[in-house]
Amino acid sequence: MGNHPTQSLLDLLTIKEQFGSFVGLNIVIVGDIKYSRVAKTNIEIMQKLGMNVYTTGINELQIPGVVMVDFKESISQMDVEMLLHYQFERFASNEKYQLDYLQNYKLTSALVEKMKPTAIIMYPAPFNRGIEIDDDVVECKQAKIFDQMANGVFVRMALLNNVLSPN
Template sequence: MNIFTLNDFSTTDINSILDEAEEFKAGKKVDFKGKKVVANLFFEPSTRTHYSFDKAAYNLGCRTQNFDTTNSSIQKGETLYDTVKFFESIGCDAVVIRHPKENYYQDLVGKIKIPLVSGGDGTGNHPSQSLLDLMTIREEFGHFDGLKIVIVGDIVHSRVAHSNYEIMKRLGMEVYTSGPREFEEPGYNYVDFDTILPEADIIMLLRVQHERHHDLMKLTTDEYHRLYGLNQERVNKMKERAIIMHPAPFNRNVEIADDIVECKQSRIFKQMANGVFVRMALLNRVLSDD
């Protein structure tokens, strides 16, 4: 099986993956005894997704190969298909791929025989990030139905926002978005940040993705922080049990104030920790699939 988008999974499947992730967190052991090899092919920079997949594979007793784009044949014009086909040919059992092309996997489906797991495609989907976000929320509240979340920032360029908006709605959450109007996604329930803030159970902040903006960003970083950044004044207006999330990396003092990153309502580093367990569940699923 392949994992490209959570749209391919039922809500029952989603909860089953989260159940197994929680079992891994509680100490469940699976050991492939070095007989499985997972190749990590990241064509965009990544710290959290790349190395938590690497750690997840290690925890499952797998060996890994970590692809270095700067010293590879893509510098000579090799295609994505030919690169992936190489790792299949040398005996890898699964490949994790992040690629800047949206829906890159359409070039691979039906041509590659080993499982493909998306580590993010362009601005489209980021299934493992959504799952770790869901795991963190479910641990905190025990359910999804009726929870209010506002996703704040660069919605149109965010694969995290696109993945989360759809799956969270399917799970019964009330999903709102906010941020600069130039980065609004049509149909994504846009609201004023300061108006929704006191009502939300989850405040999810997004990184300002300067590398994708191509001069579309009209605000300075100081202006962004004043209008959409989470600072102590805004935290004071949150519900007592509301939590703060961010897929990271974060721009300190832009979308989130430095002293809020690890405040008592922040779950940012818990998200990162949960990422390993979610990715263990995903790799175990594809490697055990006959």
Template sequence: MKNLLKLSDCSIEYINKLLDKSELCKIGKYDNSCINKIVVNCFFEPSTRTHYSFQVAQEKLGCKVINFYPHDSSILKGETFYDSIMVFDSYSPDALVIRSNENEYYKQLLNKVHCPIINAGDGTKDHPTQSLLDLLTIRQEYGKFDGLKIAIVGDIKHSRVAHTNIEVMKRLNMDTYISGPSEFKDESYKYIDFNTALSEMDIIMLLRVQHERHSTQMKLSKKEYHEKYGLTKERVALMKKHSIIMHPAPFNRGVEIADDVVECEKSRIFKQMTNGMYVRMAVMHEMIGE
């Protein structure tokens, strides 16, 4: 595959191949075919986990990494997103990793850019590597996907993580639900009451409220949100015995998740972050290695 833009473009067989390759990267089984390959990370939105796990992944593979920071570039002089990307394309890199707040930003670049594009998140649409690391975490926990029940709780409407995960999880025969405030609901997905979900789901995946994507202020205060939809110790006690808690992060302590739940026994939040590095190693190797 030349690019990784949307997980919906990938077959289940290919997704499993990437997950298998991620497991190999975890135990150090990868060749040196990425050494000295030039990769440019272009993040037009703030990022901690995605940006720096990509960079660590690239450096572990031996790549030469260039990080583009829009706030320190000719973007401030009026240069467009497209022209900025074409600047780097003119230097013949081996891959571009791009994040933008524009949905499907990559459409203007296809048949223009001469190297693989890896989508590190576009607007509210897709986040393929986040979904892959979520799937890897779930597979490590349960050894399967078929029949598992997951509730994704929070700001569904503005979450590229939710949209990407629900699409692929349905194809993997997972029973997927959404929960949270009605103002963030997407009517095309099955809804479940939050407190009901706690006792029925195998996985509770929390999302932060993405205020930066809202055109109007959230109806609930942070305190009210926590009271109605926050995962507290008391609510964790209602969860199934072998259920787990996930969150793509960044998380807001005291809003969607209580401070003492972030690293509780059921939490796999930091494991997701570790898996993100291995998934991104696998994706980079798939795109520019061998």
């Protein structure tokens, strides 16, 4: 309950493919940390693997125990930008949250230009083009979203094979 282990495994595989190691990598998880199973699972395991994990987003959606950074100011220092779904249903009656999110936490082309050339963009699919991420950013060379999706198939096939294997 409250975790998403298969998503975390495919995220870790995607990061390992890109960087070869986890130790010392800087990752920022952007968005609704408080209610995200993906974020909570990734924070725990990524810290154990030696990654420097940060969060950013609307203050009310953060959790204690993780360093919160300014999204736009920290972008040039991160190796991984991991975006999460904006949960419209949680804030349907509060336009302030939606406007704040769109203005301050959306990954745009201008922000991608400030990223390290080796940094990657991740996002657990399905994604909301134009909400958390600009359409052209989804397709940029640093985006590994489609690699994540493919790795999800491989990770889940391996787990099913292991669970259903007679040995």
